[in-house]
Amino acid sequence: MIFPSTPSQTVGPYFAIGMPWPEGPHAVAPGTAGAITIRGMIYDGAGAPIPDYLLETWQADPEGRFADLWGYGGPSELAGFRGFARVGHEDGDGSFELLTVKPGPLTMPSGAIAAPHIDVSLFARGMLHRCVTRFYFADEEQANAADPVLATVPVARRDTLLARPADGGYEIDIRLQGPGETVFFAL
Amino acid sequence: MTEADTEPRQIYDPIIDTPSCYVREEGVHPPLDSPEYKSTQLRHPKQPLIFLPQNITELTGPALGSVGTIGELDHDLTRQHEGEPIGERTTVSGRVFDTEGKPLRNTLVEIWQANACGRYRHRWDRFPAPLDPNFTGAGRCETDDEGRYRFVTVKPGPYPWGNHYNAWRPAHIHFSLLGRAFAQRLVTQMYFPGDPLFPYDPIFNSIPDEAARNRLISRFSIHDTQPDWALAYEFDIYLRGPGATPFEEAL
Numbered sequence A: 001m002i003f004p005s006t007p008s009q010t011v012g013p014y015f016a017i018g019m020p021w022p023e024g025p026h027a028v029a030p031g032t033a034g035a036i037t038i039r040g041m042i043y044d045g046a047g048a049p050i051p052d053y054l055l056e057t058w059q060a061d062p063e064g065r066f067a068d069l070w071g072y073g074g075p076s077e078l079a080g081f082r083g084f085a086r087v088g089h090e091d092g093d094g095s096f097e098l099l100t101v102k103p104g105p106l107t108m109p110s111g112a113i114a115a116p117h118i119d120v121s122l123f124a125r126g127m128l129h130r131c132v133t134r135f136y137f138a139d140e141e142q143a144n145a146a147d148p149v150l151a152t153v154p155v156a157r158r159d160t161l162l163a164r165p166a167d168g169g170y171e172i173d174i175r176l177q178g179p180g181e182t183v184f185f186a187l
Numbered sequence B: 001m002t003e004a005d006t007e008p009r010q011i012y013d014p015i016i017d018t019p020s021c022y023v024r025e026e027g028v029h030p031p032l033d034s035p036e037y038k039s040t041q042l043r044h045p046k047q048p049l050i051f052l053p054q055n056i057t058e059l060t061g062p063a064l065g066s067v068g069t070i071g072e073l074d075h076d077l078t079r080q081h082e083g084e085p086i087g088e089r090t091t092v093s094g095r096v097f098d099t100e101g102k103p104l105r106n107t108l109v110e111i112w113q114a115n116a117c118g119r120y121r122h123r124w125d126r127f128p129a130p131l132d133p134n135f136t137g138a139g140r141c142e143t144d145d146e147g148r149y150r151f152v153t154v155k156p157g158p159y160p161w162g163n164h165y166n167a168w169r170p171a172h173i174h175f176s177l178l179g180r181a182f183a184q185r186l187v188t189q190m191y192f193p194g195d196p197l198f199p200y201d202p203i204f205n206s207i208p209d210e211a212a213r214n215r216l217i218s219r220f221s222i223h224d225t226q227p228d229w230a231l232a233y234e235f236d237i238y239l240r241g242p243g244a245t246p247f248e249e250a251l
Helices: A141-145 A155-161 B210-214
Strands: A036-043 A053-058 A084-089 A095-100 A117-123 A131-137 A162-166 A169-171 B089-098 B108-113 B138-142 B148-154 B159-161 B167-169 B172-177 B186-191 B231-234 B237-239
Touching: A036 A053, A036 A162, A053 A095, A084 A095, A131 A155, A155 A162, B108 B148, B138 B148, B172 B237, B186 B237
Parallel strands: A036 A169, A131 A162, B089 B231, B089 B237
Antiparallel strands: A036 A095, A053 A084, A053 A117, A117 A131, A162 A169, B089 B148, B108 B138, B108 B172, B159 B167, B172 B186
């Protein structure tokens, strides 16, 4: 028997009383070799920074292993690798920063190779459902050129998914509307 | 069946327990652009969403419930302070399933809510109703082997908000579920039966299908009440389950 699924509702303005926690932004333990920061800004349709948002990321480690319940691909060799980060602000300046490692490429069941990427969920007041996007890495040109998902994104919009090398890691902004609107996915 | 067959399997099998695809949900969730809920105006993508085939990253998900970070009293919002909060003491419990009816074990359930007066312990909440020194309003727990969760709390009050003149939110508890996979991630709100504010709330009514809306209304359960101690509401949650792999998913 198939049951109908439970609908989504907004996180509203008050999620910060329960959802964020101090180590939430760390997808890896601080001090992990090769750790990088990914930072950026989140803008609304008026170009204003969004002060209240909840951002979550999920990714593989550099060897393509996941810290899910079953440890897909085998246990990560990185001590404290969680692969999941949660950044939440109730009254921020629109910026986010998370600590992670660059994920490795993934071999799909068909044999195609997915370029290194991080899955992203964005929740906020005014969003009745999460917005899903991905972070790819601008310095993975060859891998990106062969990525089957990027291939489906109009060329002119691919840049919105590329995190650019910056001091200590990468930078990428998320724009909900307007010029440079981030590519969001239907999952 | 042998006895072994009826025991819940404790070892998860990634082949058996990870579907190759989760169902695409049509007509279940509210549209991101819902003009009656004014904050959606500048916060929804205007370009069409691009179809994301589900693959390893989407079919796996964090295992936060299992990392031993849940405190003994995290599920009991009435025992997190020196004294007890004011309000109707109630349990809120239920089961987390996928849409095939399979319980989700060891998955994290997080909640947050206003106090009995409808006031959140949050500096943005300016509703002139009293804060309760004995109530924070946040809880979390992990589902058991049958997918069950259980919280002890007080029933939250309705509260006014600025969406339109004389706007009031029906009483609700926010729920966050990680599920088993990135594809199953869900944040929602649980409502209480018979709330007179339902017809006026653009967030509740943003869900186009009436039957789908009503799935967010908990059930009062006389069976689960505890005499001389607590009322009880039940709320089961169904996360998207395995589906046939459509042609587009095959990468």
